[in-house]
Amino acid sequence: MAQPLEVHQLAPEAFLEEVHSFAFWFDSVRDYLDGLEHGRSPHTPEAVLTPLERDRLVTVLCNYCIGETAALEGAGGLIQIAPNRQAKVFLATQTVDEGRHLEVLTQRLRELGVADAEAEIARRGSRSLQEFHRRLLELVRGRDWVAALFAQNVVLECMEFAVFGLHARTADPRTRELLAGIVKDERRHMGFGENELGRRLRDAPYARERLRAVRSELDALVLRSFEETLDAIGTPRSERAQPGRHYLDAVARLGFA
């Protein structure tokens, strides 16, 4: 499409068509992924980690892998039940993003000396997050669009966006770089979830009760798992509220204050 004089003068329908398109996604990611290998510059040095620091980082990355696996399987499954073409195309791009995230995180585990990433993820993974993964796929298989989208693109993506951003501030250079790249993708994913649900709730307010029930079930699982992660990455108590606040702001905008 021709470059508009002022992007904010696009009609709302034209804006939605543009930002949900494959072309928009492709033009967005190709520049920030170009030249990277496994989500980071091939020249980024490896930090010297103590055995304890390395062990904690491996545990954290294993939990991130569970979250990304849930998002990969969830996004792929949601394509079938998405109510419109724009959402289906967007979810196809999200599925690719999630696959990339899982791959770069797994590669980082290998760099840290983990020989069998899948076994390590199963061994170290948070039970709360594994339970969240199971419930998310149940919602997808049950073709419960609003509940599954809320669980994945609001609950999970909001928390990942906040926690990855927080972790990136203090992580070693390689981990920081790949987390910063993931956060760029997560911004689209959580925005898609909130806006899609916001439009759905505007048109079908009866869906609010369903979401309230899903939220009460899943909130605790995700909050507990991220609390464990914040412990492992050494987030000070004073900054603990930030990931939760980001999520609570989103649900408040959706009318669940």
Add this chain to the structure above:
Amino acid sequence: MTPGDPLQAEDDRNEARRRFVLDDRGFDEVPKKYRRFYRRWEGPGDALAPNEALCPVCKIVVRSTRELRVGDRLYCMACMTRLVIVSGDGGRLEAQVVY
């Protein structure tokens, strides 16, 4: 722009509204042709210009070529959010999500 756009009509009536030339501030999460409309929030030392608003969803600074007024429409392409400018606490202009 849509025909009969009320935002443009309001703009035409108000010649005092300042115009801004937007430069590319290195925000690389949207296609190149849209980059000048966005920048990262730089933290406590940062300040919003009269043509800028903070996206409440993803905390990216959304920029316009004109000074913002209450009722203006903005789009955050980084998180796919439609926004409207409202008068917040103390009369400060801020962006609110429109679903």
